[in-house]
Amino acid sequence: MNVSIVGSGYVGTTVAACLAELGHEVTTIDVDEAIVDAVNAGESPIHEPGLDDLVADHGGDRLRATTDYGVVRETDLTMLALPTPSNEDGSIDLQYMEAGATSVGEALADADDAADPHLVVTKSTVIPRTTDDRLAPRIADAGLTRGEDFLVASNPEFQREGTAVEDFLNPDKLVFGADDERAFERLRALYAPLREAADDDVPVVETGIAEAEMIKYANNTFLASKVSLINDIGNVCKEFGVDAYEVAEAIGLDDRIGEQFLRSGVGWGGSCFPKDTDAIISAARQEGYDPAVLSAAVEVNDTQPERLLSLLDDHVDVAGKRVAVLGLAFKPGTDDIRNTRAVPVIEGLRERGAEVVAYDPVAVENMRERYPDVEYAGSAAEALEGAHGAVVVTDWDEFAALDDEFGAMADPVVVDGRRIVQRRDGITYEGLTW
Numbered sequence: 036m037n038v039s040i041v042g043s044g045y046v047g048t049t050v051a052a053c054l055a056e057l058g059h060e061v062t063t064i065d066v067d068e069a070i071v072d073a074v075n076a077g078e079s080p081i082h083e084p085g086l087d088d089l090v091a092d093h094g095g096d097r098l099r100a101t102t103d104y105g106v107v108r109e110t111d112l113t114m115l116a117l118p119t120p121s122n123e124d125g126s127i128d129l130q131y132m133e134a135g136a137t138s139v140g141e142a143l144a145d146a147d148d149a150a151d152p153h154l155v156v157t158k159s160t161v162i163p164r165t166t167d168d169r170l171a172p173r174i175a176d177a178g179l180t181r182g183e184d185f186l187v188a189s190n191p192e193f194q195r196e197g198t199a200v201e202d203f204l205n206p207d208k209l210v211f212g213a214d215d216e217r218a219f220e221r222l223r224a225l226y227a228p229l230r231e232a233a234d235d236d237v238p239v240v241e242t243g244i245a246e247a248e249m250i251k252y253a254n255n256t257f258l259a260s261k262v263s264l265i266n267d268i269g270n271v272c273k274e275f276g277v278d279a280y281e282v283a284e285a286i287g288l289d290d291r292i293g294e295q296f297l298r299s300g301v302g303w304g305g306s307c308f309p310k311d312t313d314a315i316i317s318a319a320r321q322e323g324y325d326p327a328v329l330s331a332a333v334e335v336n337d338t339q340p341e342r343l344l345s346l347l348d349d350h351v352d353v354a355g356k357r358v359a360v361l362g363l364a365f366k367p368g369t370d371d372i373r374n375t376r377a378v379p380v381i382e383g384l385r386e387r388g389a390e391v392v393a394y395d396p397v398a399v400e401n402m403r404e405r406y407p408d409v410e411y412a413g414s415a416a417e418a419l420e421g422a423h424g425a426v427v428v429t430d431w432d433e434f435a436a437l438d439d440e441f442g443a444m445a446d447p448v449v450v451d452g453r454r455i456v457q458r459r460d461g462i463t464y465e466g467l468t469w
């Protein structure tokens with residue numbers, strides 16, 4: 036098929052490169068010329084394992100990029116993979132989606148009469164009814180009729196950062212939301228090569244558009260709440276001197292609970308869990324329902340960093356002292372610091388008057404932009420040297436190998452927010468939930 040994807044960021048580029056790998060002709064449309072040039076030159080504009088090779092193989096060939104929306108006219112379907120950030124009050128900001136939909140409509144309106152209506156697919160995470168109530172009308176604004184000139188559908192994306200290519204090519208499920216058989220048919224054709232190439236059978240959920248949109252929020256907020264629940268349980272464990280990881284391992288053996296997403300600690304961050312949880316809470320409240328469990332999940336997540344620091348307070352008065360922060364990325368394997376728990380940890384330490392020295396294997400430069408006046412170390416060993424305490428925020432493997440390095444601390448107090456450092460003689464070790 037011939038596919039256009041509006042937005043060549045994390046999702047757009049990954050989906051485009053994977054679809055090209057599966058044999059489709061794909062063009063991404065982005066307002067950022069540097070991104071467009073990179074894709075056409077066969078260079079990935081973002082860092083994702085496996086993506087460099089796919090973009091190198093197909094960039095400038097089956098995978099192209101442009102700033103010109105006119106390309107949608109030559110394609111069978113267009114995906115919108117644009118940002119859906121939060122407004123100040125946590126609600127979803129649809130300005131990029133509406134701008135993209137408007138541009139797609141204008142481009143389609145310039146086309147000669149097409150035999151089949153063009154399919155516009157919402158790939159981004161949007162509140163239920165957004166595609167019907169906010170995007171389809173923007174496309175129609177160009178004088179087009181839904182059902183005749185264009186169709187809409189929802190096809191949410193479940194890939195994770197760091198494993199996006201593998202997640203896209205071997206998904207747990209595909210979700211197609213549509214209200215027209217022609218839209219379902221085109222989505223089935225789009226994903227047919229993926230289902231053939233996948234390692235296992237890929238279930239397809241065919242449902243309504245609003246249901247598909249909601250499935251994405253339910254998926255993300257369920258997982259975020261699962262982590263908050265194990266964090267809440269972990270906090271209880273800590274009060275009783277019980278090891279939350281032993282408890283989690285045992286409950287994870289119950290199929291109804293499942294072993295994944297039971298790692299308790301300093302909480303969840305990233306570009307999506309926080310914004311999506313805030314957005315669906317805000318949207319539900321606007322509709323008159325206050326989702327109590329989701330609000331509690333956010334509250335637990337917001338308090339974990341302070342619990343980490345209060346464990347440090349139990350052992351050291353950090354005012355005027357050097358304290359090491361190990362890990363800045365929101366999770367290992369990425370340099371992404373969006374909504375990382377390291378931010379409230381650093382801010383809490385600074386409020387206490389501590390001198391923060393921070394280290395991360397890859398995320399230092401991103402953090403330096405945000406906190407230029409924090410001291411950054413070139414290694415964990417350098418961060419620990421002379422420190423009166425250390426807090427672990429990201430579960431990078433290399434922190435598990437730290438050993439003699441703790442001997443160089445002025446006061447070897449280690450508070451671990453991710454259960455990655457080994458408890459050992461010679462250091463005062465506190466696990467957040469164990």
Ligand SMILES: NC(=O)C1=CN([C@@H]2O[C@H](COP(=O)(O)OP(=O)(O)OC[C@H]3O[C@@H](n4cnc5c(N)ncnc54)[C@H](O)[C@@H]3O)[C@@H](O)[C@H]2O)C=CC1
Pocket residue numbers: 041042043044045046047064065066067070116117118119131134135158159160161192193194195196306307
């Ligand atoms: N990042 C992730 O791992 C995942 C993200 N999502 C969702 O996918 C959506 C996109 O997220 P990301 O790819 O992370 O965003 P991103 O910020 O990485 O990429 C968005 C791209 O859109 C471009 N853009 C902005 N306005 C434009 C316009 N009017 N026309 C053309 N291009 C425009 C930007 O230049 C940027 O390259 C969001 O709704 C997000 O919640 C869903 C699953 C995973």
Ligand SMILES: O=C(O)[C@H]1O[C@H](OP(=O)(O)OP(=O)(O)OC[C@H]2O[C@@H](n3ccc(=O)[nH]c3=O)[C@H](O)[C@@H]2O)[C@H](O)[C@@H](O)[C@@H]1O
Pocket residue numbers: 160192193194195196197255258262295296297298299300301302303304305306307308365366
């Ligand atoms: O919508 C999105 O953008 C994506 O959001 C998450 O993916 P991602 O943000 O890349 O990261 P995760 O691996 O889910 O981790 C999220 C956060 O939860 C934390 N976490 C995760 C698991 C766990 O057991 N404990 C825990 O604290 C991680 O440290 C991290 O801060 C979802 O897992 C993806 O399915 C979804 O597509």
